[in-house]
Amino acid sequence: MSILSKLSFKDQAFKLRETAILDATTAILASKGFDLMTMDDVAQEVGISKPSLYKHFKSKEDLVGAAMIRLIDGALDYLEAMPAGLSPIQQLKDLLAWALRIRLEGGMPFLPSTSTHVREMLTRNLKYVMRVLKLNSKMEVIVQQAQKQGQLNAALPVDVILFAYYARTCDPAVEYLQLYSKLDHETIVESMLEVCFSGLKNQA
Amino acid sequence: MSILSKLSFKDQAFKLRETAILDATTAILASKGFDLMTMDDVAQEVGISKPSLYKHFKSKEDLVGAAMIRLIDGALDYLEAMPAGLSPIQQLKDLLAWALRIRLEGGMPFLPSTSTHVREMLTRNLKYVMRVLKLNSKMEVIVQQAQKQGQLNAALPVDVILFAYYARTCDPAVEYLQLYSKLDHETIVESMLEVCFSGLKNQA
DNA sequence: GTCTATACTTAGATAGAC
DNA sequence: GTCTATCTAAGTATAGAC
Numbered sequence: 001m002s003i004l005s006k007l008s009f010k011d012q013a014f015k016l017r018e019t020a021i022l023d024a025t026t027a028i029l030a031s032k033g034f035d036l037m038t039m040d041d042v043a044q045e046v047g048i049s050k051p052s053l054y055k056h057f058k059s060k061e062d063l064v065g066a067a068m069i070r071l072i073d074g075a076l077d078y079l080e081a082m083p084a085g086l087s088p089i090q091q092l093k094d095l096l097a098w099a100l101r102i103r104l105e106g107g108m109p110f111l112p113s114t115s116t117h118v119r120e121m122l123t124r125n126l127k128y129v130m131r132v133l134k135l136n137s138k139m140e141v142i143v144q145q146a147q148k149q150g151q152l153n154a155a156l157p158v159d160v161i162l163f164a165y166y167a168r169t170c171d172p173a174v175e176y177l178q179l180y181s182k183l184d185h186e187t188i189v190e191s192m193l194e195v196c197f198s199g200l201k202n203q204a
Numbered sequence: 205m206s207i208l209s210k211l212s213f214k215d216q217a218f219k220l221r222e223t224a225i226l227d228a229t230t231a232i233l234a235s236k237g238f239d240l241m242t243m244d245d246v247a248q249e250v251g252i253s254k255p256s257l258y259k260h261f262k263s264k265e266d267l268v269g270a271a272m273i274r275l276i277d278g279a280l281d282y283l284e285a286m287p288a289g290l291s292p293i294q295q296l297k298d299l300l301a302w303a304l305r306i307r308l309e310g311g312m313p314f315l316p317s318t319s320t321h322v323r324e325m326l327t328r329n330l331k332y333v334m335r336v337l338k339l340n341s342k343m344e345v346i347v348q349q350a351q352k353q354g355q356l357n358a359a360l361p362v363d364v365i366l367f368a369y370y371a372r373t374c375d376p377a378v379e380y381l382q383l384y385s386k387l388d389h390e391t392i393v394e395s396m397l398e399v400c401f402s403g404l405k406n407q408a
Numbered sequence: 409g410t411c412t413a414t415a416c417t418t419a420g421a422t423a424g425a426c
Numbered sequence: 427g428t429c430t431a432t433c434t435a436a437g438t439a440t441a442g443a444c
Contacts, residue, residue, distance in 0.1 A: 014409095033319040035239035038437060049411050054439070089405070115237040116379075153398075153406050159385045160395045161404055163377040170376070173367040175320075181363045191364045194357075199403030200365055201293070202357050218427095242419055253429050255422070264420070 018056055020046050025067040030108030034064060034118045064118075065125040071108075072131040075099070079138055088146035089197070092165065096196065097189050099169040104178065104185045108170075136162070168196045222260055224250050229271040234312030238268060238322045268322075269329040275312075276335040279303070283342055292350035293401070296369065300400065301393050303373040308382065308389045312374075340366070372400045 024045040028037045039060055043050045057063035078098055082091055102108070122128050143161050146152040152161060173195075177188050228249040232241045243264055247254045261267035282302055286295055306312070326332050347365050350356040356365060377399075381392050 010409095031320065033321065036319070036321050039439085040437075050438090051412090051440070052410055055409065058439095060438070115240070116235065117237065117240050147406075150406050150408065152404050153402070156395065156398065156404070157385065157387070159381065159387075160377075160399065163380040163384075164375075164396075164399045164404060166380075167375050167377040171368075171371050172374070173364075173371040176367040176370075177363065181361065181367075183361070183363075191360065192368075194360065195364065195368045195403070197403045197405045198357070199399070199401045199405075200356050200360070200368060201401045201403075202351075202354050203407075204354065214427095243421080244419075254420090255430090256428055258421070259427065262421095 014056075017046070017048070021048075021053065021056055021063070022067050022070055025063055026071070026108065027106060029064065029067065030103070030106050034115070034121075037064075039063075061121050061125070065122065065128050068122060068125075069128050069131055072128070072135055076131070076135055076138070079135075087151065088142045088149060089151035091142055092146065093193055093197065096165070096168060097193060100174060100189045100192055101185065103169070103174055104188065139165070165196070168192065218260075221250070221252070225252075225257065225260055225267070226271050226274055229267055230275070230312065231310060233268065233271065234307070234310050238319070238325075241268075243267075265325050265329070269326060269332050272326060273329075273332050273335055276332070276339055280335070280339055280342070283339075291355065292346045292353060293355035295346055296350065297397055297401065300369070300372060301397060304378060304393045304396055305389065307373070307378055308392065343369070369400070372396065 021042065024042050025037070028041050028045060032041070037060075039050055039053060042063070043053045046053070053063075057066060075095065075098075078095060079091070082094065086094070139162060140158060143152060143158055143165075147154040147158075147161075171192065174188060174192060177183055177191070181188075183191070225246065228246050229241070232245050232249060236245070241264075243254055243257060246267070247257045250257070257267075261270060279299065279302075282299060283295070286298065290298070343366055344362060347356060347362055347369075351358040351362075351365075375396065378392060378396060381387055381395070385392075387395070
């Protein structure tokens with residue numbers, strides 16, 4: 001019994017450290033991006049040595065893959081937790097607002113678009129790809145519902161809507177507005193939603 | 205006289221090679237991005253040695269800066285060459301379509317958004333910053349005209365419109381549509397314009 | 409499992425011959 | 427000005443002591 005509890009305690013500590021590593025990785029990825037993030041950065045941020053880091057994740061690709069999977073899971077959880085009866089378009093708006101708020105606080109979702117290198121790396125990560133496909137099928141359903149109910153433009157192919165939507169979660173305009181405009185976070189989120197769903201054109 | 209013409213001939217050859225270098229750089233940047241592009245890549249693509257490359261550009265930053273400046277100049281030229289009397293919103297649409305077509309053909313404009321690293325590097329390049337500011341002031345005028353004439357949403361801050369617009373020129377949705385959808389180039393361009401100006405929402 | 413110290417590789421930049 | 431050959435720094439990954 002004492003051995004068992006000791007083991008599970010060790011396991012718990014291991015899990016906790018793993019969470020700390022993924023937190024650090026996510027934050028560093030958000031600020032420096034994949035290529036500039038070094039394993040030294042991560043180890044130092046967590047307060048462990050590099051070899052210890054490699055005990056948890058066998059490579060940089062592995063580590064970043066795990067961080068990205070956690071983000072996708074976060075999105076899936078958010079979708080799951082949504083109040084029933086929310087209109088499809090409101091679901092899309094809420095999810096985008098959630099992602100943008102995380103980004104504005106330095107938590108970055110959705111790195112894959114930044115470079116072909118990173119994209120190919122993630123494409124080789126089977127577990128990651130499976131999560132993305134799962135999220136994507138859920139999103140596809142929501143978009144089709146929204147089109148059927150006349151909330152989204154039904155003339156646009158579903159692919160176009162989905163990719164345009166995903167691209168908004170990592171839109172560089174967010175960082176530029178944060179840097180060069182005096183708008184606060186919530187105003188930036190609202191503006192991005194407005195631009196995404198209503199476009200730049202005058203509606204009249 | 206013969207010396208002078210010989211010199212100017214040499215100068216011409218030098219300029220030609222410089223153009224070839226910038227072409228290669230632009231193409232490689234478009235496919236691999238800044239971090240993965242090596243000076244060896246560029247030298248090999250042009251068919252010269254690395255030290256020769258360094259005779260033209262004193263560093264990788266310098267080289268990429270020059271390539272980006274040429275792209276901005278292309279945009280400025282395109283604006284300049286526009287037929288007079290074109291409505292402001294049509295100018296914006298034409299310029300965006302022009303940029304997207306270049307991207308679809310592997311010519312990439314507007315790298316700066318890809319990472320903070322690249323952005324900071326370009327920010328240190330005075331010549332580049334000056335060109336960007338010049339382009340930006342022209343764009344600002346067009347956007348304000350469009351708002352005044354009721355073509356663009358006047359409720360949105362000019363900054364929001366400009367950054368959202370710039371972001372569309374390097375929208376990752378373009379690459380995803382190119383990769384995963386069966387849409388041809390022109391349909392992608394039209395879809396992106398539609399999404400940019402009218403948004404995803406149903407217009408009714 | 410954790411650390412110190414180190415091997416290996418890549419890529420930016422240059423010395424020196426021609 | 428161009429090349430071959432090389433320097434140097436950085437960063438991924440690991441060997442081996444504790």
